[in-house]
Amino acid sequence: MADHTKNAQAYWRANLRLIIISLAIWALVSYGFGILLRPWLAGIPVGGTDLGFWFAQQGSILTFIALIFFYAWRMNKLDKEFGVDEE
Amino acid sequence: MSQFAINLIFVGGSFALYIAIAIWARAGTTKEFYVAGGGVNPVMNGMATAADWMSAASFISMAGLIAAGGYANSTFLMGWTGGYVLLAMLLAPYLRKFGKFTVPDFIGDRFYSTGARLVAVACLIIASVTYVIGQMTGAGVAFSRFLEVSSDMGLIIAAVIVFLYAVMGGMKGITYTQVAQYVVLIIAYTIPAVFISLQLTGNFLPPLGLFSEHTESGMPLLAKLDEVVRELGFQDYTADVDNKLNMVLFTLSLMIGTAGLPHVIIRFFTVPKVADARWSAGWALVFIALLYLTAPAVASMARLNLMNTIYPAGPTADAIQYAERPDWMKTWETTGLIQFTDKNNDGRIQVYNDTPAFAATATERGWNGNELVVNNDILVLANPEIANLPGWVIGLIAAGGLAAALSTAAGLLLAISSAISHDLIKGSLKPDISEKGELMAARISMGVAIVVATWLGMNPPGFAAQTVALAFGIAAASIFPALMMGIFSKRVNNVGAIAGMLAGLISTCVYIFLYLGWFFIPGTATFANTPDNWLFGSTGYGISPLSFGAVGAMINFAVAFTVSALTAPPPVRIQELVESVRFPRGAGQAVDH
Numbered sequence: 001m002a003d004h005t006k007n008a009q010a011y012w013r014a015n016l017r018l019i020i021i022s023l024a025i026w027a028l029v030s031y032g033f034g035i036l037l038r039p040w041l042a043g044i045p046v047g048g049t050d051l052g053f054w055f056a057q058q059g060s061i062l063t064f065i066a067l068i069f070f071y072a073w074r075m076n077k078l079d080k081e082f083g084v085d086e087e
Numbered sequence: 088m089s090q091f092a093i094n095l096i097f098v099g100g101s102f103a104l105y106i107a108i109a110i111w112a113r114a115g116t117t118k119e120f121y122v123a124g125g126g127v128n129p130v131m132n133g134m135a136t137a138a139d140w141m142s143a144a145s146f147i148s149m150a151g152l153i154a155a156g157g158y159a160n161s162t163f164l165m166g167w168t169g170g171y172v173l174l175a176m177l178l179a180p181y182l183r184k185f186g187k188f189t190v191p192d193f194i195g196d197r198f199y200s201t202g203a204r205l206v207a208v209a210c211l212i213i214a215s216v217t218y219v220i221g222q223m224t225g226a227g228v229a230f231s232r233f234l235e236v237s238s239d240m241g242l243i244i245a246a247v248i249v250f251l252y253a254v255m256g257g258m259k260g261i262t263y264t265q266v267a268q269y270v271v272l273i274i275a276y277t278i279p280a281v282f283i284s285l286q287l288t289g290n291f292l293p294p295l296g297l298f299s300e301h302t303e304s305g306m307p308l309l310a311k312l313d314e315v316v317r318e319l320g321f322q323d324y325t326a327d328v329d330n331k332l333n334m335v336l337f338t339l340s341l342m343i344g345t346a347g348l349p350h351v352i353i354r355f356f357t358v359p360k361v362a363d364a365r366w367s368a369g370w371a372l373v374f375i376a377l378l379y380l381t382a383p384a385v386a387s388m389a390r391l392n393l394m395n396t397i398y399p400a401g402p403t404a405d406a407i408q409y410a411e412r413p414d415w416m417k418t419w420e421t422t423g424l425i426q427f428t429d430k431n432n433d434g435r436i437q438v439y440n441d442t443p444a445f446a447a448t449a450t451e452r453g454w455n456g457n458e459l460v461v462n463n464d465i466l467v468l469a470n471p472e473i474a475n476l477p478g479w480v481i482g483l484i485a486a487g488g489l490a491a492a493l494s495t496a497a498g499l500l501l502a503i504s505s506a507i508s509h510d511l512i513k514g515s516l517k518p519d520i521s522e523k524g525e526l527m528a529a530r531i532s533m534g535v536a537i538v539v540a541t542w543l544g545m546n547p548p549g550f551a552a553q554t555v556a557l558a559f560g561i562a563a564a565s566i567f568p569a570l571m572m573g574i575f576s577k578r579v580n581n582v583g584a585i586a587g588m589l590a591g592l593i594s595t596c597v598y599i600f601l602y603l604g605w606f607f608i609p610g611t612a613t614f615a616n617t618p619d620n621w622l623f624g625s626t627g628y629g630i631s632p633l634s635f636g637a638v639g640a641m642i643n644f645a646v647a648f649t650v651s652a653l654t655a656p657p658p659v660r661i662q663e664l665v666e667s668v669r670f671p672r673g674a675g676q677a678v679d680h
Contacts, residue, residue, distance in 0.1 A: 012669055019176045026172045030165045035334050038327055047298025048307025049325040056161035057383040058294060061168045065372050068175045072365035075180070079362065084670040086360050 120257030133370025143225030151463030166341025223544025275487020320445030347567030564639025587647025
């Protein structure tokens, strides 16, 4: 039982770590590149405008999709590693 | 064949399909009615979620909003997609593991309190009812424009269709019709976009066309658009925004509001496993992105097309003669959504930004005010006509707009009726109700909800547009934080959760009412809704009432943690419940109490 609890805690910590990393990227591409950091990206031209505009209208959405699939893939693997997956 | 006949074939054909699905997917148990039996394939659920989520607002209004606002309205693109990241990581898998039927179910059990369950029911009903009004009026408009019936008649037809598949099939019927509706709406949205992208840029993929060269001028499309609108006194399409605080908060409000909307969350209760809930959120966003990556292209291309129609020889030359205006303008003029007044009596249609900064140029050119008012909502609907596409594309758009409105309406109605039959009747008033009795109660509350929604659609409160802000505000400030704390904290207790939800709910409603009128009654606003009046407005970083949901959520978190810290921690069995939702093992299928 003690072993099981320790294992469970490690699993939850791994999940939280993964969430924090993913949400940091989530915030960086939308609030960062798409909004707040746009003036700093103004020098990088993309099709008649700049990289910040691209992130606001396309880049952030594409990153969101990649993040969710990455998270689902990692978590489903962690479930098995820690033996908490559904049989 | 007349355009009317073509529209009738497309709309009638899609409706026949929905009814056939309804007959095939009847629900026999409460589990089928609430969560489609819990065996929906994750990809298919992703598709149904996309239709459930993309409403008349996404299909009809969003491209128009972006066309009018340019870069500043990218908030809708990021806000209405970013919420799925939160859903996938912070809510969906754990709520699926919890394995009950509704959102108030979780809040009531986790915070071991009927009070918390009832607050959640109230938030859910206010958010969903305000949201459904917009869908019903949207369906009414689409009917009256394309099928030449009165919008009331259109609404009744729409209500009967929804009644058939939602009351018979519950979540099971809704799931499979939503899959069909997704297919209809995405085809309807992308086909005109592909043609327009080809015409303007030679690129058949609209999201790439947006960043390509404008064939006619040889300039990048967005640079060309910037140049054209600048000549007419408008702000550059790609211009940056000064009040970034408000832009961030508005985007955040839309994101956490999306993640907190009950009709979206309950879709994840229908998949077989926790792992499927994670995949399904990804698939939902893929299907949503097909429309959301196309929308900004439609927005900029339609705006450029419109300007080219009005100024055929460029914005510095003469505008088009009113007598020579294209047919689509005439059709839409009859709906009142395009209005022309010849202010300088020269018989031409001058469109420009009527501001003091541009006044000198306007006078020089003999202009006496902007002469054409175009409602944002017609952009997508009129798109095929503006681009001279064949009649069947127009029929397709009609069917697509209706699919978007009906699929969202059905999802909302299910969330409302299950909150009533499952949480209010079974959960609090009559816990010993039989399975059969509860199924009947669910069907009756669905029927009543449809009647109420139809009535509200026919007699829309004048504030229908603003209430959508309220729906997002409530979901963001009350439901999302309560769910998240219920999963990620073992310390937040019943008193803390209720205090937090009420604080978030009340602060957000009050802030919205201060600027938009108390309970949206016209003329009762305490302050004028202008940026300098908003909170922190004097600094140039004012917070708009529409952006307040994110602030309300922070208030909710702060109050809940403070109150919980000052009161007793939750009992051990609740801490074990929290433990159990965190681990997928033993999820099984969604079960009844």
